Amino acid sequence: KANPRVKEVLSSLIRHLHDWAREVDLTADEWMEGVNMINWSGQMSDEKRNEGQLMCDVLGIESLVDEITYKKAAEAADVATASAILGPFFRHDHPTLPKGANISHDTPADAEPVYMHGKVMCAKTKKPLKGATIDVWECSTNGYYEQQDPNQKDLNLRGKFETDENGEYAYYAIRPTPYPIPYDGPAGKLLQLLDRHPYRPAHIHLIVLVEGYKPITTQIFDKDSPYLDDDSVFAVKDSLVVDFVPLEGDKTAKKQLKYDIMMAPL
Ligand code: DHB
Ligand code: FE
Numbered sequence: 001k002a003n004p005r006v007k008e009v010l011s012s013l014i015r016h017l018h019d020w021a022r023e024v025d026l027t028a029d030e031w032m033e034g035v036n037m038i039n040w041s042g043q044m045s046d047e048k049r050n051e052g053q054l055m056c057d058v059l060g061i062e063s064l065v066d067e068i069t070y071k072k073a074a075e076a077a078d079v080a081t082a083s084a085i086l087g088p089f090f091r092h093d094h095p096t097l098p099k100g101a102n103i104s105h106d107t108p109a110d111a112e113p114v115y116m117h118g119k120v121m122c123a124k125t126k127k128p129l130k131g132a133t134i135d136v137w138e139c140s141t142n143g144y145y146e147q148q149d150p151n152q153k154d155l156n157l158r159g160k161f162e163t164d165e166n167g168e169y170a171y172y173a174i175r176p177t178p179y180p181i182p183y184d185g186p187a188g189k190l191l192q193l194l195d196r197h198p199y200r201p202a203h204i205h206l207i208v209l210v211e212g213y214k215p216i217t218t219q220i221f222d223k224d225s226p227y228l229d230d231d232s233v234f235a236v237k238d239s240l241v242v243d244f245v246p247l248e249g250d251k252t253a254k255k256q257l258k259y260d261i262m263m264a265p266l
Helices: 004-024 028-044 051-058 061-076 186-193
Strands: 113-122 133-137 158-162 168-174 203-209 216-222 255-258 261-263
Touching (some): 158 168
Antiparallel strands (some): 113 168
């Protein structure tokens, strides 16, 4: 027996697809081009490249789903840190690092080292949360995440940390830079067909988990970055724009970001 929710979602999708074909008087050739794009996306994808997700993101689907989900969450918990899309470059399989570790393993000459730190707190009580995990990842200054780039060390610019008894986390990384999403596949083709650029504003990805709290998947964006107003995958939210400020007396970094994360109780 069909799952009623699955049936509801699929029936509506089919209805809208049919309406769309009628509305634009879709031709057989145009339809085949679309089918070819979907096949091309499958052929390009493997565990390092998720072209299907990239295509959906360029179409704004993942951001819209996040917006719908986040609106529901916002009703439940007033001031929790906002969510943002996961994107295609997350990896599961890496160990927890000690507080203060540097995740930049082969820092390029043009990178700006930064000290990242803050507290994970309960959004309701403002109590610090011990034992929260923070998983972070960002691309290098050449625009590639570590798994896309044979010249970066395994797990470069990727790390998992746990908060201490004061709810604090800390690590060294590099200041993120804007970069184009992969442009040589169907997602890039879609952008070209729409006269759109492939750039994303400088961002760092985060997943924060604590027992008893709603998990947060999000991204933070550098306030000085271009493309905050026209992110190619529509992920920017005002509350996620952050300010890197000077750091004095540190050997590794001359800039820092203090960023607290607010968790909504379940
Ligand atoms: C997408 C998201 C990212 O964070 C990124 O770096 C590249 C692409 C995306 O949503 O497709
Ligand atoms: Fe990203």
